Amino acid sequence: MDRLSNTVRPYAWGSISAIPEFLGTPATGEPQAELWMGAHPGAPSTVARADGEQSLTDVVAADPEGELGPEAVRAFGPRLPFLLKLLAAASPLSLQVHPDREQARQGFADEEARGVPVNAPERNYKDTNHKPELICALTDFDGLCGFRRARDAADLLAGLDVDALKPYVDILRASPESAALREVLTAVLTADRHEIAATVEEAARAAARLADAGGDDAEGGTPARARAGAYAVCASLAHHYPGDPGVIAAMLLNHVRLHPGEALYLGAGVPHAYLSGLGVEIMANSDNVLRCGLTPKHVDVPELLRIVRFEPGEPAVLRPEAGPGGEELYEVPIGEFRLSRYVVAPGAAVGPVDARTPQILLCTAGHVVLRGAAGQDEGGELPLRRGQSAYVPAGERVAMTGDGTLFRATVDV
Known part of the structure; x- marks a missing residue:
């Protein structure tokens, strides 16, 4: 057994206090977003061995079968196949989705063939692996996960009473569900930037009013309290990302609040964003992310639409199942x-x-x-x-x- 020494990643969305309080260390005054535990080359943990302090990456590379076991090496290759994190979100992360293995292989090969540098801002695929994730709440934890039913998304958008959103409402109410969600997300992400920014601003003002008023109790759709919560999320996202089309895209997704001990599994193609809270996150060792919005980073809409699974429904909240021992x-x-x-x-x-x-x-x-x-x-x-x-x-x-x-x-x- 080896005690791990771990690196904190200071992303801008991180909490100033949550990780220091959890670790019992002084706050630095800067955001501390993630504590990484594992052998990811970006910030590997270190262990004290006979030869001194070594990165876990080097320890595994020196003896993969001895450290990982022959079965894990046969299944996943000579590296630790997961990364464990402590994640502390004080503001929303980008709205994003991850590819499955075959999509990652195809995307990586295509970008390699086109000569896109692996560190280029427009690069989508850093490796050939998929990136499923699991987040388990240590505090109340808010996020967005998967598509709402089209009729519920239509009711939410209709409640804002914004003229520019009414065509989306009509599509969501009239078209087959998956096709409607695809059409609306495509329209939002490809809209004229100035026009969508104005729409986001108007929608955010309406959402703030409705959140303060406790929602809209019109017939149909989600209950008033849940609707008020969705409007509050919209107003908050617009505050953090003014004019970003991801604010409207987020209205198509389920808002989920996890209580301590509850978890969400995020498979390939599921759009999601973490909003706030402290949790334990585990993921496959990959850096493949396609962003949908809520970010100044590159958004590749055609590739995104190839990856997203337009499958509406309630997200499954996981609770731990008791086992032996x-x-x-x-x-x-x-x-x-x-x-x-x-x-x-x-x-x-x-x-x-x-x-x-x-x-x-x-x-x-x-x-x-x-x-x-x-x-x-x-x-x-x-x-x-x-x-x-x-x-x-x-x-x-x-x-x-x-x-x-x-x-x-x-x-x-």
Whole structure:
């Protein structure tokens, strides 16, 4: 077992206080958005080995089968296939979508053939992998995820009573659902920039009024309280991204509030954006992002429309399912990562947890002591308090004691 030293990423949307408070460290006065735990080359964690402090990337590269296990290497190659994060959003992230594996391979090959530099701002595909994600709330956590039913989106837009939005309302009410959502999203993202900026400004003023008034209780559509919440999101997004067409695009999506312990799985083609809150996020090791709006960065509308899945419906909120040995699992349909939670009570030992694959263990509450065949401390023990994490290579048996909550990230082979 190795205690991890991790890097904080200071993106502009990050919270100034949430991660420092969680880690028990002084705030810097600058946004602290994400704490990365893993072997991503952009900010790998480090571990103390016999030769001194080493990046986890180098540790894995030196002995992939020994660190990851032969099954994980056969399935996903000689690198840690997931990245674990602590994410703290104080303002909205960009509205975005991720490709599936085949789309990523095709997109990467196309951009390589066209000679688009991998660091160019207009580059969509940095690698050939997909990027499914899971976000688990540690505090109340707000986000956008997947398309609303077309009729509900039509009712929301109609309630704003903005003339420029009325053609979209008609499309959403008259056309087949998936086709209507595609047509409206395309129209919004390809509209004249000056005209859509004026529409966003007018819609934001109307949304702010309706949010303050508690929504519109007209017949049909979502209940008044949920509608007021959707209008509040619209007004907030317009405040952060004035004139951005993504503000209107976001009205087509479901607003989701997660309570602590609840999670969302975001598969390929699902448009989403995180709005606010603190959570544990895990994802496949990829940097492939196509943006839909709420960003000054490049938006490739034709490629975006190739990737987005126009499948309306309620997003599935995940809750951990109790399993053997005290493990509470967040079930997802992919193998690159597997996230579970242990609530360790005083006087009770959990485990040993025997893994054929590598693990990263993150303490999110209280304190937990890891015990294994080898460890940093005398006796093979490694104590973790809130915010601290550990890397356990494949094949190591780990038991847990203490009084706290531990998240376990590993690979499902």
